[in-house]
Amino acid sequence: MPSPDRKISESTVRRLSAYLRSLEALEASGAEMASSGELARRAGTTAPQVRKDLSTFGSFGKRGLGYPVVPLIGSLEAILGLTREWRVALLGAGRVGAALHTYPFFRERGFRIVAIFDNDPEKVGLRWDDTTIRHIDELESVLAGEAVEIAILTVPAAPAPALADRVVRAGVGAILNFAPARLELPPHVVVNEVNLAMELELLSFALTRSEPR
Amino acid sequence: MPSPDRKISESTVRRLSAYLRSLEALEASGAEMASSGELARRAGTTAPQVRKDLSTFGSFGKRGLGYPVVPLIGSLEAILGLTREWRVALLGAGRVGAALHTYPFFRERGFRIVAIFDNDPEKVGLRWDDTTIRHIDELESVLAGEAVEIAILTVPAAPAPALADRVVRAGVGAILNFAPARLELPPHVVVNEVNLAMELELLSFALTRSEPR
Structure with missing residues (x-):
């Protein structure tokens, strides 16, 4: 290489x-x-x-x-870095988080979800497979204890930037961001965005322009 | 413009x-x-x-x-084509489909899910809000009846290409594809892919290269 x-x-x-x-x-x-x-x-x-x-x-x-x-x-x-296991944390145990958690690709490719966080008291303490959902207040201690390398943000836009800052300060080097918020992070952090709004707007833009006027 | x-x-x-x-x-x-x-x-x-x-x-x-x-x-x-309503069909009523269905952005921006399809007999007939899940066998008749313009594919890779062909033949002009399969469609069809595997591989590639070796 x-x-x-x-x-x-x-x-x-x-x-x-x-x-x-x-x-x-x-x-x-x-x-x-x-x-x-x-x-x-x-x-x-x-x-x-x-x-x-x-x-x-x-x-x-x-x-x-x-x-x-x-x-x-x-x-x-x-x-592509797929010959080893990556330790992943999921921030946000909503529907998007649940869909990602059951996505078979994660396991097949060695992306192992070792920590799940939410701030909803009704979710904290629940188990998804063998991972217990922890309160977001425990973020730093759990990330360090579980040696998390990649964080996936499936939280709303408002809390996303502050949570990303906390994740990075805790030593996580890569973030996959599903929150519709732009993250401003140090250059050594790898950030990748999945913005469903943007994907749909690409379609509506193209459809609008292709219609007869 | x-x-x-x-x-x-x-x-x-x-x-x-x-x-x-x-x-x-x-x-x-x-x-x-x-x-x-x-x-x-x-x-x-x-x-x-x-x-x-x-x-x-x-x-x-x-x-x-x-x-x-x-x-x-x-x-x-x-x-961006957001001043009108777009009629959207969801193919696949699994977890990703469910997450998308409740995504508030859809409604806010005028993307209205008017049809949902699955091939699981236990799901067909269920209602998500006011939309009844229909069997995929009814695809053509429902797409035409509901005047669907955009299809979202949240099905597995194997059936995705054939379903995309059927959707296009039924007159749908744009597809948002979550299935990890490449769709080969006529040039007038707008296709946008959301490939979670690829997004994660971008992170693992970058992390692998940034590590000391």
């Missing part, structure tokens, strides 16, 4: 993730080799882009034969 | 959506004017970018004074 100071764009990582998904589908269908064209078609990009993206990280293909499916899955898992 | 053939990039629309959110927060705090610098800071971009994005759609600012908050909210709502 290149040195960590070599900048890889977010869109490159998104494509690597799509290649991994495509390779897994190919593996499930029994394929042993995948061409760059096939990966490109499944990931919605071009064959030269596939070859360029993968060559950034090593020599995985065989000229004229394509990429061996199983080894490339292993390489992409290593590149 | 420019003619519909003028191409506006997805990243521009995402910024417009962020400006709208920032303006609403400013309105809630009682502000009457917003500078491009303030909008830039809240949306995580630069003041020249804010001015450039907004000038694509009209002259909204007053030199030296900034942008009037309430009128610009109205303009952005019109640009």
